[in-house]
Amino acid sequence: MVSGSILCPNVDSRRSTAQESMGPNRRIIELPVDSPKTIGLYVYWVYTGKLLAGRNKPREDSTLTYMDLVDSYILGDRILDTKFQNSAIDAVIEISCTKMKDGF
Template sequence: MATPTSVQDTRPTKRLKIDYGHEVSVLVGDTGQRFVVHKDVLCTNSPFFQAACSKNWREGREKVIRLPDHAPIAFSMYVDWRYQGVVDLWQGDENQRTVRRDTQGNERAAGGLRFDRLIDSYILGDMLQDHKFCNVLIDACFDLIEETLQIPHYGNINRIFNTSPETSKLRQLLVHTMAFASKPET
């Protein structure tokens, strides 16, 4: 069974000129996993990072930004997307793919782990105010729903509702998807 493993942002973008001499350490999660990323890569689409990297803030002067409330895998996916333009919802778990059978007995890839990562990444992208990243994740959500014929489990839906504003596009998508999925067939 062939299943897509990543979503690529195919929209044309201006080439980013990276100043390779300016790096920032980002400490992610409760363990403070360290990521060293070029400042230009972080600041291009994110007002959060633009402010955090400013000399007006301690983080900008120290070149260390802490994101203790976010999942390291989500930040890893964000960095990969910023550098490569690809969101890989399997990232490192190629051998852990699970398969389920739909009501007709056809094999489908299960979406659980990928939905978890998608939600974690969207929450991160929303906090970073990187709308391009969030839009790519919305596209990935559509693809994942279509591929698995599943929607995120209620725990993930609750996380989105508890951590995002009412205007959140993913929140709106999940409400519409749930409403459509629960509509009786006519």
């Protein structure tokens, strides 16, 4: 569960779209297509504002792969959160730059 006060700034602009799937008194948005890891990345991003802990440094609790970030971008598109999509692209660029510097 994610606090409504945290999600509201991200969700308000999508309210009319989300209401179609939520119903009149329901405050749960179901995302059956997305993996728990992708949802976890979104929740982490909502609370911290970043997908990477620091410049060129993956999150401490897992290693982000390109596919994780692609899935994150797709989730952002599905829920109409362009800021999250931009963060996913920024993370792809950071990982790419790190790998190029390390010779991978």
